[in-house]
Amino acid sequence: MSPPTIDAGTFRRALGHFCTGVTVVAAISGDEPVGFACQSFAALSLDPPLVLFCPGKSSRTWPLIEAAGRFSVNVLAHSQRDVSAAFGRAGADKFAGVAWSAAPSGAPVLSGVLSWLDCSVHEVLDGGDHWIVLGRVLALGDHRDERPLLFYRGAYTATEPAEPTPGILDNLITWSRDDDWF
Secondary structure, eight states, X not given: OOOOOOOHHHHHHHHTTSOEEOEEEEEEETTEEEEEEXXXXXXXXXXXXXXXXXOBTTOSSHHHHHHHOEEEEEEOBGGGHHHHHHHHSSSSOTTTTOOEEEOTTSOEEETTOSEEEEXXXXXXXXXXXXXXXXXXXXXXXXXXXXXXXXXXXXXXXXXXXXXXXXXXXXXXXXXXXXXXXX
């Protein structure tokens, strides 16, 4: 029995109902910073500390990041819509006008982000028209207490912080606790 055919547009609209954060994945290629906006980012494992993101196979930036072997994940704040838009465009100098400093690996850490992770490429898996990149977290940046940049149904959106629900969310990796690494 063959799998059902799923229309790509309908599939995209259905997935658009899942709210995601927005990150910028970045590295140094040669002497130049490279990066792209990425909403397919997730925490994967606490032990060992692993994250994942999924660049498209047609990405021109991903092969440069893969060759570098090290990358940063910059978690964007709600006030960084312009940064997301700049890194979401093809071709242009995405770092023009964007202040950044180097993570321990040398990968770019954008100014004003909520948090950042410094990673090495751990494994790359085939995921259809995307790659599934597993990153080993090597270092973490400080985090700021602001609203994240969220994407929902094709637009940026915001939500107000909710009170934690003790006990119910214990199995979620990113639930904020004092011993939380994320």
